[in-house]
Amino acid sequence: MSRFLFALACGALSATAWSMPVYSQTAPQPSAAPAAPARPAFATTKVEGTDNVYIFRYGGHLSMFIVTPKGVIATDPIGLARPQAVTTYIAEIKKVTDQPVKYVIYSHHHFDHIAGGKPFKDLGAKFIAHKRAKERLLELKRDEVVIPDQTVDKKRTITLGGTTLELIHVGRNHSDNTLVMRLPKEKIIFAVDFIPVQALQWRNMPDSWPDEWEESIKKVLALEWDRMIPGHPGPGDRLGTKDDARAVLTYMQELSAEVKKAVAEGKCYETAMKEIKMPKYASWANYEQWLAGNIERYCHHLRVGI
Numbered sequence: 398m399s400r401f402l403f404a405l406a407c408g409a410l411s412a413t414a415w416s417m418p419v420y421s422q423t424a425p426q427p428s429a430a431p432a433a434p435a436r437p438a439f440a441t442t443k444v445e446g447t448d449n450v451y452i453f454r455y456g457g458h459l460s461m462f463i464v465t466p467k468g469v470i471a472t473d474p475i476g477l478a479r480p481q482a483v484t485t486y487i488a489e490i491k492k493v494t495d496q497p498v499k500y501v502i503y504s505h506h507h508f509d510h511i512a513g514g515k516p517f518k519d520l521g522a523k524f525i526a527h528k529r530a531k532e533r534l535l536e537l538k539r540d541e542v543v544i545p546d547q548t549v550d551k552k553r554t555i556t557l558g559g560t561t562l563e564l565i566h567v568g569r570n571h572s573d574n575t576l577v578m579r580l581p582k583e584k585i586i587f588a589v590d591f592i593p594v595q596a597l598q599w600r601n602m603p604d605s606w607p608d609e610w611e612e613s614i615k616k617v618l619a620l621e622w623d624r625m626i627p628g629h630p631g632p633g634d635r636l637g638t639k640d641d642a643r644a645v646l647t648y649m650q651e652l653s654a655e656v657k658k659a660v661a662e663g664k665c666y667e668t669a670m671k672e673i674k675m676p677k678y679a680s681w682a683n684y685e686q687w688l689a690g691n692i693e694r695y696c697h698h699l700r701v702g703i
């Protein structure tokens with residue numbers, strides 16, 4: 398097994414890998430400076446300009462929920478190895494409404510986003526995911542993940558209490574089963590892990606389809622929306638914009654072009670991983686930690702074709 402495939406398998410199968418927080422919550426402080434106030438473990442925020450769209454953050458993960466007069470639509474339970482995240486999520490919803498949670502919709506099958514949903518199931522929520530997510534979850538057989546009751550292929554529209562939510566599969570990217578959730582009236586999307594806001598792609602982009610990924614971002618850009626709720630907080634907790642999505646697409650195009658040159662010069666993997674720098678993106682989160690891994694992924698993709 399090649400080094401890349403080994404890393405990929407570990408990434409796909411190890412629960413601890415997926416449970417690692419993606420963003421460091423506590424930056425080291427110079428000793429002379431006053432300590433920054435600790436970031437609370439969780440927060441619930443109503444999205445500005447809406448009266449019913451909320452973001453629930455627990456640690457470094459985000460989930461969107463929508464409150465309607467006929468019930469609540471929740472999304473990723475974000476409860477891997479931390480059941481308190483899910484009970485807190487439900488308690489936070491109950492602070493806003495007495496309405497029952499009718500749906501829980503999975504963004505994609507990675508455990509750090511979707512594990513821990515049983516308390517929602519016990520309340521009677523129906524679970525929805527892309528059909529490939531259900532297939533993968535049935536193969537992986539993990540007790541802490543609720544298997545979806547219903548699946549989506551290319552698109553499904555949910556209407557509840559006057560709110561319309563589209564579930565759209567824009568192709569394979571960071572996983573082969575990502576659903577983009579779009580609120581057409583509010584012009585908001587919830588897009589997890591494949592369009593990070595001013596941040597590099599995760600580690601060596603395991604479990605991914607780099608070329609189709611670029612196409613999927615183009616499809617997202619073609620949808621009508623103004624604001625994007627990401628799966629992990631962006632800088633200053635701001636939401637993403639189409640400019641952010643375009644920047645991610647450009648980063649991937651520029652990095653793959655650099656790696657293509659490195660492949661032609663026989664520099665993949667090690668030399669390319671050391672030599673290629675992308676200074677335009679040095680201010681993005683995780684640039685130092687994950688650039689080499691991103692290069693490794695493109696070396697593999699361009700040499701082996703997967």
Ligand SMILES: [Zn+2]
Nearest residue numbers: 505507571590
């Ligand atoms: Zn993921």
